[in-house]
Amino acid sequence: MNTTARLALFGGTLALLAAGGFAVGNVAGPISTASSENAAHGDTGAEHAGMTAAPASGELPGGLASSKDGYTFTPAGTTPEPGRFSFTITGPDGKPVTGFDVEHEKKLHLIVVRRDTSGFQHVHPEMAPDGTWSVPLTLPAAGSYRAFADFTPTGGKGMTLGADLSVAGDYQPATFAPSRTAQVDGYTVQLAGDLTAGKTSPLTLTVSRAGAPVTDLQPYLGAYGHLVALREGDLAYLHVHPDGEPGDGKTAPGPQVKFAAEVPSAGAYRLFLDFKHGDVVRTAEFTLTTAGTPAPAPAPAQAPEPADGHGH
Numbered sequence: 001m002n003t004t005a006r007l008a009l010f011g012g013t014l015a016l017l018a019a020g021g022f023a024v025g026n027v028a029g030p031i032s033t034a035s036s037e038n039a040a041h042g043d044t045g046a047e048h049a050g051m052t053a054a055p056a057s058g059e060l061p062g063g064l065a066s067s068k069d070g071y072t073f074t075p076a077g078t079t080p081e082p083g084r085f086s087f088t089i090t091g092p093d094g095k096p097v098t099g100f101d102v103e104h105e106k107k108l109h110l111i112v113v114r115r116d117t118s119g120f121q122h123v124h125p126e127m128a129p130d131g132t133w134s135v136p137l138t139l140p141a142a143g144s145y146r147a148f149a150d151f152t153p154t155g156g157k158g159m160t161l162g163a164d165l166s167v168a169g170d171y172q173p174a175t176f177a178p179s180r181t182a183q184v185d186g187y188t189v190q191l192a193g194d195l196t197a198g199k200t201s202p203l204t205l206t207v208s209r210a211g212a213p214v215t216d217l218q219p220y221l222g223a224y225g226h227l228v229a230l231r232e233g234d235l236a237y238l239h240v241h242p243d244g245e246p247g248d249g250k251t252a253p254g255p256q257v258k259f260a261a262e263v264p265s266a267g268a269y270r271l272f273l274d275f276k277h278g279d280v281v282r283t284a285e286f287t288l289t290t291a292g293t294p295a296p297a298p299a300p301a302q303a304p305e306p307a308d309g310h311g312h
Helices: 014-020 045-049
Strands: 071-075 084-090 108-114 121-123 132-136 143-151 159-167 181-184 187-192 200-209 226-231 237-240 256-262 268-277 280-289
Touching: 071 143, 071 159, 084 108, 084 143, 084 159, 108 132, 159 237, 181 280, 187 268, 187 280, 200 268
Parallel strands: none
Antiparallel strands: 071 084, 084 132, 108 121, 108 143, 143 159, 181 187, 187 200, 200 256, 226 237, 226 268, 268 280
16 A cells, blocks of 8 residues: 555645534644645545545534544543543444454554644554553643544544543643754664645654664554654644655665655644554654744633543
């Protein structure tokens, strides 16, 4: 499968959101008035090969809706039980969905991140016969979190739905300065390229260790790297994959992993690269800012209230 993908965020208008009939989760800040559904990683290989940068207008950006096309992402509660998270995906008939296509070796990919974009986790829940998904999950710090369920229902199209979670306590927000270099477990990952609003932007991630290039990256979920991009503020989401794939006879296993990205609106973006080496998956984090007119400033994130232990 050709896993070339382009970031495709924000192509419709805010006025069309109500007409789209989406159930929107709690969004930290206003949605850009130039918004569309991203090209979620659940698309088929053919769709990745010929993907356009802007799908049909009027669709909500990926991850900002809890419901779409009759499918709804419903957590067991807004405050996960310690060490575990459970949820269902209900279909147009209101019943839990049990049929999902395998995309990138999994039936569902779950991304969880705090609203300030700290604490990123990419995990893979298991589904019970009744359609209940569950996964070991620990949210390490107080604050509001966003969970993204990335999946393709059998017979449907790939989508990303989002839901809010919360952890009570003393909320200490994190801030991130623009950064193109990530250090993780002795590895250095350098990001080359710029995000330019309205244009396709090549991004190259180069992995090294102790000053030497890593040329034996291991396949992880069918690719040498997985990239998640989140726009700061509203956390509009996209999961994309690099040019080529392991075993295609032309894609080297490092040190470079290449992507094509397109973001039509300016602003700050947080990028998270998952890569595997030495049988361990690691995540490198970056912060890029595009040129041009930024999206509207988000409302300040609110710390959960600890009084009742639920942190709403």
